[in-house]
Amino acid sequence: MSYLFLDHTGDIAVRVTAASLDRLFEEAAAALAATIVDAAAVRTDRRLDVTLEAPAPDLLLVDWLNELVYRFETDLWLAGRAEARVWQAGEVWQLEAKTFGEPLDEARHRVKVLIKGVTYHQLAIQETAEGIETVVVFDI
């Protein structure tokens, strides 16, 4: 389970790999936090829950990350860690997530970049020998 930032001319691209869909969502959230601040400096003793649904898992992933962008911009909420459960229920895919973090504290967090939104650019969740993988592009 990991993420790796890739070279991208205008925006920020990150490759996320995980053993399961749940872990992929968790790791993608960690990558988003690490894009905005030094993730190690985010305390994770407070909790904010998120539930979402979408017609496909990749669309749900973008909705999930956009939800975290929105929470950061409106409440300055930094989700340093997440526990996610993703499942299919009939026609839709559902997410229940607990995010653990804290509001931005400029005394301890140096904001590296603001993410405007998460794109659908070349979006795909693919199965690999190790598990599943996706590349997400953040619009900054």
Place this chain on the structure above:
Amino acid sequence: MYRNVPTGVGSHRRDLTLSAMALRRVLEHGARWAVQEGFGRREDLDVVEEGGCLPGADPDRVSDRACERGHTQLGTLGSGNHFAELQYVAEVYDARVAAAFGLFKDQVTIMIHSGSRGLGHQVCQEHLREMVDASRRHGIELPDRQLCCAPIRSPEGRAYLAAMAAAANFAFANRQVMGHWVRESVASALGVAPDRTGITVVYDVCHNIAKFETFTVKGRTRELCVHRKGATRAYPPGHPQTPAAYREVGQPVLIPGDMGRYSYVLVGTERALGETFGSACHGAGRRMSRSQAKRSARGRSLLDEMHARGVEVMAAGMATVAEEMPEAYKDVADVVRVVDAAGLARRVAQLRPIGVIKG
């Protein structure tokens, strides 16, 4: 300027927070709202694209979430490639047109590059999401879902255009408010009254917008939806949409460069009308990825380097300065020479930065 124009995460002026009703008026009326509220002068609007207010804006198409992202962000610069610069006119290539724009050699200028902030991004995200579904419903095959779309006259298309116009109006108002605070900053620095700074607006224009405009195509007059993405309008002399003050010379075309070298003012041409639907490029374009730029900046003091070039930089975050350093961008002079040689817009003046504010 750095104190008066908020930059960085969550920063905004305590003396400007919008009520829900005020935000609706911003979305409907754009820069006109700002002027009515005392931010700038009525004559500023004469030289703003569409008078600072796109028609067809519908605040009801802007979600509560988008409004929530926007309500404390009016009059804020934003991050990424957004900037406010104090510059001077280093070169004049066309004295007649420069004079019509009110520009002359060694004059001090101010350039602001900012947009619709979080409100616009939220509008974009939500409508992209709808368009992904709409593309499927309309049987449109996509090479990439980021290119999702719907017919302009479809319900989804109309809804988006009404929301986009509202976001554009937020952007017009945002720049108008910041422009006003820049005027106040200069007045305060010079110890003169805000109406005695001699600062007039040259032009305010979008560079990522879809608009209905009229063109002649194969001899027929047609109304087209022109999407200028990373592009800016470049209307010629005599065009009815060219501001009256510039009707004899053409519309100013603003092409920002990077923070260390220069930006340009050009003027629109008849040729652009025929070849690019009255459009020119908006900037230089990046040469390095953001991570390449950061790697290249490691171990260097970019602020000192910029100081040595005669440019003072003030920034909310140093990572942005690294990502936006001059060599991360193509040389905009080359880009502008191509635009000029292609006849899409003609060079009028070169502006060199003295002071740079980054988010």
